[in-house]
Amino acid sequence: MSVDSLLTNNKKTFTISIEGDFNFSLLHPFRAAYNNSDASAAEEIVVDLRKTLTVDSSALGMLLNMQTDLNKKDNEIKIINCNDVVKKIFTITNFEKKFHVE
């Protein structure tokens, strides 16, 4: 389980990637990943769940906190590369209304 971040697209896109299970054990590393000037200056925040196996309810809370902390409006944060199970969780919890899930 790990959290990585990457600044691309001329420093316009800030991408956070999560590997393994996304749950409360990543509470601090996840917050640390976006609590910095790179993330607040970026035009676009992307959460890449390519390597994420599962997402639990505490991870959903962490995502909502990120939205609040970074002062982002609904649909401004992109969540990409979700597997089927993760996608289903976003659907049933209506997260697709708050995040741009693809």
Added chain:
Amino acid sequence: MSNKGQKILVVDDIATNRSLLRQTLVALNNYDVFEAASGEEAISQFDKEKPDLILMDIMMPDLDGHETTRIIKENMGDDHIPIIFVTALSEDDSLSTALASGGDDFISKPFNIEILASKINAHLRIRELTQQLNSKNEILTGFNQNLLREQELIEHFFESAIKQSFLDDNLIKYHMSSLSAFNGDLLLVERGPQGGLYLVLGDFSGHGLTAAMGTLPVAMIFFKMVKENSSVGDIAREINFQLYKLMPPGMFFTATILELNARSEIMSVWMGGMPENYCLGKSGELKNVIHSQHMPLGVLADVEFNSSMQVFNVESEDKIYLYSDGVIEARNSTGELFGDKRLENILVDGGAERFDKVLNELNDFTGGNNQNDDITLVELNCCAVSAPEKSGDNVINTTNALPWNISLSLSAEDMRSSNPVNQISDILGSMPYISRHKGVLHVLLTEIYTNSLDHGILNIESASKTDGENFDDYYKRRDAALFKLEDASIDFNFKFLVENKNQYLEIQVQDSGKGYKKEDIKNAGDAPHGRGLEIIHSFSEKVSFSDDGKSLNVLYKL
């Protein structure tokens, strides 16, 4: 040169001439001598005895020496058996007629023994050299046939390795030409598990079989990692790692590895040593030129390797052009290069037909077949890709499914261990009919377990998770409570049921705490908490509480 067993056929209609020659030949070198008294007999003796040299009289009734020689030479095939005419005619005439009918030399009667001996020696020597040449040719022909056969087999490997490739006309147009049966250029396209498109376009240094050898590891790594939904940077790193190990120094693989997500909005690219890629917008405007940022694959050791990718935003109907260096390095008859400027101009001015225009102009430029490198051109059409169909996953024979059940009891110590849910879902995942549900069950069990532990046993309210600070605080209190916990248990009972041909997993959870009820967990709304139960409900057929909320019963349809 040994004369042992060398056979000479003497053809003459006059018996005394034949026996004179026989005596001379035997005296000369103890040749094995055969006789024929006519042309017809000579032909049949030739077939039977396979002589190494023939001495042929010209004037014979019926078939004369010339005619007999013509027939025998025809029957010889690729073999060379010298025929020397023995003649009383004058020299000049004899030589030309002898050669015209296919003879190799002549000797005039009455013959000088020295001359006869040296002519026979010379022609037998030629005969021997021809035989050596023929047998070497045979060996070479054999080698060549083996090589062709091996190439066929190897080609089969390549075809099978690359066949998997998903080349959909709507998304991708490509042209590949090659200098030899094995293409040094490689194009692989495959859809990712989430519907995105992955592509590798590369060029091995060199041509032909050696260059194509690297195709196998690249194709295998590519298809495997696409299935695992890897990023192009990671794919590049793994290919580099394997090629660095496998390839001889000096050989490398220039490549573009690209991923277009399913909605055709984000394109990530790793490029090493390849010429520019062009990205054109809907109306043909040049939006991006993507430059190579890395060294070719197979050059750097893993520690030096840089897997960073370039990420671009694209839109529907954008077109991406990729090509191998053969395109811009093609030369015309005066040696001038086709060049990237020329290519860029055709792409920008070419309109919708620009792909074909590039190929046509390239063909005109080089004058058709003047190709000295592999040429590959690819057009990628950005449009949303539908996710691949899953197959063969739902057919399960339930007629002989045995019912089973598994019970587990977690102590306070077990709850303190990092994550008991992982172990439980591993155990369940190994049971028949469950493995393909492992992902969903893991999610379900995580939420069930979290609710039982947090709200049942530790008795922490999720309403306290409202904002970032409290969220933190919540987990601090949770850790503290968990640390102090003694004499607690959470019991799981899993039961596999088959009802009306439907299979279910019944999950019963009983905790030793005060229990919790649905009402205890406030409705989520926009708050960052309280979604656990919602998730449990959505994935299950039936959810019920009993025993004052200490026991939860969940029915999951398999």
